[in-house]
Amino acid sequence: MNDRGREVLATVRHVEKSYDGGRIAVLRDVSLTVRAGEMVALWGASGSGKSTLLHLLGGLDVPDRGELQVCGLDPRRETDCLRLRRRELGFVFQLHNLIADLTVEENLRVPALAIGTPTTATAARVRALAERVGIAHRLGHRVQDISGGERQRTAICRALMNAPRLLLADEPTGSLDEATGEAVFGLLRELAARDGIAVVLATHERRFAEACDRIVRVRDGQLQEITA
Ligand SMILES: Nc1ncnc2c1ncn2[C@@H]1O[C@H](COP(=O)(O)OP(=O)(O)OP(=O)(O)O)[C@@H](O)[C@H]1O
Ligand SMILES: [Mg+2]
Numbered sequence: 001m002n003d004r005g006r007e008v009l010a011t012v013r014h015v016e017k018s019y020d021g022g023r024i025a026v027l028r029d030v031s032l033t034v035r036a037g038e039m040v041a042l043w044g045a046s047g048s049g050k051s052t053l054l055h056l057l058g059g060l061d062v063p064d065r066g067e068l069q070v071c072g073l074d075p076r077r078e079t080d081c082l083r084l085r086r087r088e089l090g091f092v093f094q095l096h097n098l099i100a101d102l103t104v105e106e107n108l109r110v111p112a113l114a115i116g117t118p119t120t121a122t123a124a125r126v127r128a129l130a131e132r133v134g135i136a137h138r139l140g141h142r143v144q145d146i147s148g149g150e151r152q153r154t155a156i157c158r159a160l161m162n163a164p165r166l167l168l169a170d171e172p173t174g175s176l177d178e179a180t181g182e183a184v185f186g187l188l189r190e191l192a193a194r195d196g197i198a199v200v201l202a203t204h205e206r207r208f209a210e211a212c213d214r215i216v217r218v219r220d221g222q223l224q225e226i227t228a
Contacts (some may be wrong), residue, residue: 010198
Protein backbone atom coordinates (compact mmCIF):
# COMPACT_ATOMS: atom_id res chain seq x y z
CA MET A 1 0.00 0.00 0.00
CA ASN A 2 1.41 3.40 -0.80
CA ASP A 3 1.73 6.08 1.86
CA ARG A 4 -1.35 7.92 0.75
CA GLY A 5 -3.50 4.87 1.44
CA ARG A 6 -2.32 4.47 5.01
CA GLU A 7 -4.38 5.78 7.87
CA VAL A 8 -3.22 9.07 9.34
CA LEU A 9 -2.58 8.56 13.06
CA ALA A 10 -1.20 11.90 14.08
CA THR A 11 -1.44 15.40 12.68
CA VAL A 12 0.37 18.42 14.03
CA ARG A 13 -0.56 21.74 12.44
CA HIS A 14 1.14 25.05 13.03
CA VAL A 15 2.01 24.14 16.58
CA GLU A 16 3.99 26.51 18.77
CA LYS A 17 5.42 25.85 22.20
CA SER A 18 7.55 27.97 24.45
CA TYR A 19 8.56 27.81 28.09
CA ASP A 20 9.32 30.36 30.76
CA GLY A 21 6.60 32.80 29.77
CA GLY A 22 7.64 32.78 26.11
CA ARG A 23 11.32 33.41 26.80
CA ILE A 24 12.34 29.92 25.58
CA ALA A 25 10.71 29.40 22.19
CA VAL A 26 11.09 25.66 21.53
CA LEU A 27 8.74 24.88 18.62
CA ARG A 28 7.79 27.60 16.14
CA ASP A 29 4.96 26.80 13.77
CA VAL A 30 5.69 23.10 13.26
CA SER A 31 3.59 20.67 11.24
CA LEU A 32 3.86 16.90 10.88
CA THR A 33 1.78 13.93 9.73
CA VAL A 34 2.37 10.35 10.91
CA ARG A 35 0.73 7.36 9.23
CA ALA A 36 0.03 3.81 10.42
CA GLY A 37 3.01 1.48 10.32
CA GLU A 38 5.67 4.06 9.64
CA MET A 39 8.70 4.72 11.76
CA VAL A 40 9.56 8.38 11.99
CA ALA A 41 12.79 9.67 13.53
CA LEU A 42 12.75 13.03 15.26
CA TRP A 43 16.43 13.76 14.89
CA GLY A 44 18.10 16.72 16.51
CA ALA A 45 20.67 17.98 18.97
CA SER A 46 20.13 18.08 22.70
CA GLY A 47 17.69 20.85 23.57
CA SER A 48 16.24 21.08 20.04
CA GLY A 49 12.72 20.16 21.18
CA LYS A 50 12.34 16.44 20.43
CA SER A 51 10.94 15.56 23.84
CA THR A 52 8.73 18.62 23.80
CA LEU A 53 7.10 17.47 20.56
CA LEU A 54 6.65 13.90 21.84
CA HIS A 55 5.08 15.24 25.04
CA LEU A 56 2.60 17.29 23.02
CA LEU A 57 1.72 14.25 20.87
CA GLY A 58 1.27 12.12 23.97
CA GLY A 59 -0.87 14.61 25.86
CA LEU A 60 1.80 15.08 28.54
CA ASP A 61 2.00 18.80 27.76
CA VAL A 62 -0.13 21.28 25.79
CA PRO A 63 0.83 23.57 22.89
CA ASP A 64 0.53 27.36 23.10
CA ARG A 65 -1.01 27.49 19.64
CA GLY A 66 -1.91 25.21 16.74
CA GLU A 67 -3.86 22.02 16.12
CA LEU A 68 -3.14 18.45 17.20
CA GLN A 69 -4.99 15.27 16.36
CA VAL A 70 -3.73 11.91 17.58
CA CYS A 71 -5.60 8.69 16.76
CA GLY A 72 -8.64 10.82 15.98
CA LEU A 73 -8.52 12.47 19.41
CA ASP A 74 -7.51 15.91 20.68
CA PRO A 75 -4.88 15.46 23.42
CA ARG A 76 -5.83 18.87 24.86
CA ARG A 77 -9.28 17.63 25.87
CA GLU A 78 -9.24 15.78 29.15
CA THR A 79 -11.50 12.89 28.15
CA ASP A 80 -9.69 12.45 24.82
CA CYS A 81 -6.35 12.60 26.57
CA LEU A 82 -7.30 9.83 29.01
CA ARG A 83 -8.47 7.57 26.23
CA LEU A 84 -5.39 8.34 24.20
CA ARG A 85 -3.01 7.51 27.01
CA ARG A 86 -4.82 4.45 28.21
CA ARG A 87 -5.74 2.82 24.92
CA GLU A 88 -4.34 4.40 21.80
CA LEU A 89 -0.72 5.19 22.45
CA GLY A 90 2.26 3.89 24.31
CA PHE A 91 5.07 6.07 25.62
CA VAL A 92 8.63 4.80 26.13
CA PHE A 93 10.81 7.14 28.16
CA GLN A 94 14.57 7.52 27.97
CA LEU A 95 14.93 6.30 31.54
CA HIS A 96 12.15 3.72 31.37
CA ASN A 97 10.10 5.19 34.33
CA LEU A 98 9.26 1.76 35.69
CA ILE A 99 8.45 1.15 39.36
CA ALA A 100 11.78 -0.14 40.64
CA ASP A 101 10.62 -2.21 43.60
CA LEU A 102 7.85 -4.00 41.72
CA THR A 103 8.59 -7.03 39.57
CA VAL A 104 8.65 -6.91 35.78
CA GLU A 105 5.29 -8.70 35.72
CA GLU A 106 3.71 -6.27 38.21
CA ASN A 107 4.90 -3.31 36.16
CA LEU A 108 3.38 -4.82 33.03
CA ARG A 109 0.04 -5.28 34.77
CA VAL A 110 -0.34 -1.58 35.57
CA PRO A 111 -1.73 -0.38 32.19
CA ALA A 112 -4.15 -3.33 32.05
CA LEU A 113 -5.40 -2.48 35.55
CA ALA A 114 -6.06 1.08 34.41
CA ILE A 115 -8.56 -0.11 31.79
CA GLY A 116 -10.00 -3.00 33.75
CA THR A 117 -8.79 -5.90 31.61
CA PRO A 118 -9.77 -9.26 33.17
CA THR A 119 -6.89 -10.83 35.11
CA THR A 120 -6.63 -13.99 33.02
CA ALA A 121 -6.45 -12.00 29.77
CA THR A 122 -3.77 -9.78 31.34
CA ALA A 123 -1.69 -12.76 32.44
CA ALA A 124 -1.76 -14.19 28.92
CA ARG A 125 -0.82 -10.87 27.34
CA VAL A 126 2.02 -10.27 29.81
CA ARG A 127 3.45 -13.68 28.99
CA ALA A 128 3.07 -13.29 25.22
CA LEU A 129 4.64 -9.82 25.11
CA ALA A 130 7.44 -10.77 27.49
CA GLU A 131 8.31 -13.70 25.24
CA ARG A 132 8.19 -11.48 22.19
CA VAL A 133 10.73 -9.01 23.60
CA GLY A 134 12.89 -11.60 25.34
CA ILE A 135 12.24 -10.89 29.02
CA ALA A 136 9.99 -13.84 29.94
CA HIS A 137 12.74 -15.25 32.14
CA ARG A 138 12.76 -12.01 34.16
CA LEU A 139 9.03 -11.65 34.88
CA GLY A 140 9.41 -12.50 38.57
CA HIS A 141 12.43 -10.24 39.12
CA ARG A 142 12.22 -6.78 40.57
CA VAL A 143 13.06 -3.99 38.12
CA GLN A 144 15.88 -2.76 40.34
CA ASP A 145 17.64 -6.11 39.86
CA ILE A 146 17.56 -6.34 36.05
CA SER A 147 19.88 -4.81 33.42
CA GLY A 148 19.36 -1.54 31.55
CA GLY A 149 18.48 -3.36 28.32
CA GLU A 150 15.98 -5.57 30.14
CA ARG A 151 14.41 -2.51 31.75
CA GLN A 152 13.99 -0.83 28.39
CA ARG A 153 12.44 -4.01 26.95
CA THR A 154 10.09 -4.06 29.94
CA ALA A 155 9.21 -0.41 29.28
CA ILE A 156 8.42 -1.21 25.63
CA CYS A 157 6.29 -4.13 26.77
CA ARG A 158 4.42 -1.92 29.21
CA ALA A 159 3.79 0.59 26.43
CA LEU A 160 2.36 -2.25 24.29
CA MET A 161 0.09 -3.76 26.94
CA ASN A 162 -3.10 -2.09 25.78
CA ALA A 163 -2.35 -2.67 22.07
CA PRO A 164 -1.64 0.92 20.99
CA ARG A 165 -1.65 2.08 17.41
CA LEU A 166 1.06 4.63 18.07
CA LEU A 167 4.26 4.30 20.05
CA LEU A 168 6.16 7.41 21.12
CA ALA A 169 9.74 6.57 22.08
CA ASP A 170 11.94 9.24 23.64
CA GLU A 171 15.58 8.25 23.11
CA PRO A 172 14.88 4.71 24.33
CA THR A 173 18.45 3.68 23.52
CA GLY A 174 20.08 6.72 25.11
CA SER A 175 21.20 5.00 28.31
CA LEU A 176 22.22 1.68 26.71
CA ASP A 177 25.50 0.36 25.34
CA GLU A 178 25.82 0.04 21.57
CA ALA A 179 24.82 -3.61 21.17
CA THR A 180 21.90 -3.37 23.62
CA GLY A 181 20.77 -0.15 21.94
CA GLU A 182 20.80 -1.86 18.54
CA ALA A 183 18.68 -4.70 19.89
CA VAL A 184 16.09 -2.37 21.44
CA PHE A 185 15.97 -0.30 18.24
CA GLY A 186 15.53 -3.52 16.22
CA LEU A 187 12.56 -4.42 18.36
CA LEU A 188 10.86 -1.07 17.67
CA ARG A 189 11.64 -1.45 13.97
CA GLU A 190 9.96 -4.84 13.96
CA LEU A 191 6.87 -3.51 15.73
CA ALA A 192 6.41 -0.93 12.99
CA ALA A 193 7.13 -3.31 10.11
CA ARG A 194 5.34 -6.43 11.31
CA ASP A 195 2.56 -5.13 13.57
CA GLY A 196 1.76 -1.91 11.72
CA ILE A 197 2.28 0.22 14.82
CA ALA A 198 3.39 3.77 14.01
CA VAL A 199 6.57 4.63 15.90
CA VAL A 200 7.83 8.15 16.50
CA LEU A 201 11.35 7.93 17.84
CA ALA A 202 13.35 10.83 19.25
CA THR A 203 17.07 10.34 18.76
CA HIS A 204 20.24 12.35 18.33
CA GLU A 205 22.01 9.36 16.78
CA ARG A 206 22.19 9.51 13.03
CA ARG A 207 22.52 5.75 12.54
CA PHE A 208 19.17 5.17 14.24
CA ALA A 209 17.55 8.04 12.34
CA GLU A 210 18.77 6.58 9.07
CA ALA A 211 17.27 3.19 9.85
CA CYS A 212 13.77 4.73 10.17
CA ASP A 213 11.35 5.23 7.26
CA ARG A 214 11.50 9.00 7.58
CA ILE A 215 13.88 11.46 9.18
CA VAL A 216 12.46 14.69 10.52
CA ARG A 217 15.21 17.07 11.55
CA VAL A 218 14.40 19.19 14.61
CA ARG A 219 16.42 22.41 14.58
CA ASP A 220 15.89 26.06 15.52
CA GLY A 221 12.31 25.36 16.48
CA GLN A 222 11.46 23.96 13.04
CA LEU A 223 10.95 20.55 11.48
CA GLN A 224 12.59 19.63 8.22
CA GLU A 225 11.91 16.37 6.39
CA ILE A 226 15.17 14.86 5.21
CA THR A 227 15.16 12.39 2.37
CA ALA A 228 17.76 9.72 3.04
N1 LIG B 1 9.35 22.42 31.49
C1 LIG B 1 10.27 23.19 30.94
N2 LIG B 1 10.51 24.44 31.41
C2 LIG B 1 11.43 25.25 30.83
N3 LIG B 1 12.17 24.89 29.77
C3 LIG B 1 11.98 23.66 29.25
C4 LIG B 1 11.03 22.76 29.81
N4 LIG B 1 11.04 21.61 29.07
C5 LIG B 1 11.97 21.81 28.12
N5 LIG B 1 12.53 23.04 28.22
C6 LIG B 1 13.56 23.61 27.34
O1 LIG B 1 13.10 23.46 26.01
C7 LIG B 1 14.16 23.12 25.13
C8 LIG B 1 13.85 21.83 24.42
O2 LIG B 1 13.86 20.77 25.35
P1 LIG B 1 13.61 19.26 24.95
O3 LIG B 1 13.65 18.49 26.21
O4 LIG B 1 12.36 19.16 24.14
O5 LIG B 1 14.86 18.96 24.02
P2 LIG B 1 15.36 17.57 23.43
O6 LIG B 1 15.57 17.76 21.97
O7 LIG B 1 14.47 16.48 23.86
O8 LIG B 1 16.80 17.42 24.13
P3 LIG B 1 17.58 16.07 24.63
O9 LIG B 1 18.18 15.45 23.38
O10 LIG B 1 18.64 16.63 25.54
O11 LIG B 1 16.60 15.20 25.33
C9 LIG B 1 15.42 23.08 26.00
O12 LIG B 1 16.08 24.31 25.90
C10 LIG B 1 14.87 22.87 27.39
O13 LIG B 1 15.74 23.40 28.36
MG1 LIG C 1 14.73 14.84 25.11
